[in-house]
Amino acid sequence: MKPGRSIRFRLLLGAALVLVAFLAGVGVALQRAHADSSRTDRLARLQGTVYLLLAAAEVDGQGRLVMPPSLPEPRLALPGSGLYASVAVRGQAQGWHSESTVGQQLPFPPTAEVGRWDYADASGNGRRYLSVAYSVLYEARSQPVPLVLSVLEDAAALEREVAVFERTLWAWLAGAGLFLLLSQTLLLEWALDPLRRVTREIRRIEDGEQEEITGRYPAEIAALTDNLNTLVRQERERQSRYREALSYLAHSLKTPLAVLRTALGQPATLGTAVEEQVQRMDAIVQHQLGRGAASGATRFAPAIALAPIAQRVRESLEKVHAARNLRFAIDCPPNLRWRIDEGDAFEVFGNLLDNAAKWARSRITARVRRDGSRLLVRVEDDGPGFGDDPQAMLQMHVRGDETVPGHGVGLAIVRDIVASHHGQIALSRSALGGAQVDIALPQP
Structure with missing residues (x-):
């Protein structure tokens, strides 16, 4: 132009x-x-x-x-x-x-x-x-x-x-x-x-x-230079996540591929090995794609309403678990808006509520509120909880019960998204007797 x-x-x-x-x-x-x-x-x-x-x-x-x-x-x-x-x-x-x-x-x-x-x-x-x-x-x-x-x-x-x-x-x-x-x-x-x-x-x-703009400028321009530095840092973080995701993806797929090569010489166990390793590679791909696609904190993202996103996730899960008669309680003010990518918001609410629905006996609650310059999200269920080492559940492929369907990557994806927003995530036992996940996101 x-x-x-x-x-x-x-x-x-x-x-x-x-x-x-x-x-x-x-x-x-x-x-x-x-x-x-x-x-x-x-x-x-x-x-x-x-x-x-x-x-x-x-x-x-x-x-x-x-x-x-x-x-x-x-x-x-x-x-x-x-x-x-x-x-x-x-x-x-x-x-x-x-x-x-x-x-x-x-x-x-x-x-x-x-x-x-x-x-x-x-x-x-x-x-x-x-x-x-x-x-x-x-x-x-x-x-x-x-x-x-x-x-x-x-x-x-x-x-x-x-x-x-x-x-x-x-x-x-x-x-x-x-x-x-x-x-x-x-x-x-x-x-x-x-x-x-x-x-x-x-x-x-x-x-x-x-690396970034370092000079001292008048107040009218300082706001512009700060925003430019923020954009530069966000873009570099995004590129770093892409590179790390590709690097981890290549590295993580080596072991399943090696197992498959070995199984080719053992026809009796080939079917079982292929199924196990395909599931493992699928989980790896999902995790790394979710990690690389996380938008991260952005000062210039439009503020979106969170209540409709949580409600859509709840409606989807109610259909998936209709046979179990689970009760979902979503407490999110309709006027609550936050600067976050819509895809990241769906990933966070989707993985947290889906994980709670898998383990809950009958009840799942989610509460979203704003505390000053922070966004607080709490999801609870009345299931068995996280066990003796809750933080271990944030690691990839760690599952509380192997009989429950899943790949053990949901909470790991949420952890990476929260980290990209410079937030914090904590796992503990809820007042309902099951698992409790707390997330705190600072204002971009």
């Missing part, structure tokens, strides 16, 4: 896109805020110039406008200074223009609503202007005189100011973006270094250079 994009590439690309979008949004917002603020500031200054005109304007007895020869604003007296003023009398041709308007064709607003400020962008002669106008009724002796006071300012200065700010702003944002991207790259390299070290250790494990 072709690998996808690396985590490093994805993080860097995601961080770059988010950073660019963020800086672009910040830049546009600051740019607009500065442009609006600069425009508002200049309009406020033009409004102050209008107040200056309003304070200087006079109307004589004949209703004619009278303006002083000079104003406190020096730019109004300098031709082409960029600041222009006009005071017009509505409905009359007469009016006043500042000396800065000499030789200029300017777009002064012709009228304005009395008592309302008029802010606008005007254009003329290929230039743009900021315009502020205000209209008042001047109380003269004869009658009120409507005056329109207007101020224009060349917008080029505002545009230069905004352009300088934009260049400075975007230059700094670009520098900040590059710095943040470089910092993000270095941080990602540092943060992803544990993953690279884990990858190198896994390669060394694959090449046989080390």
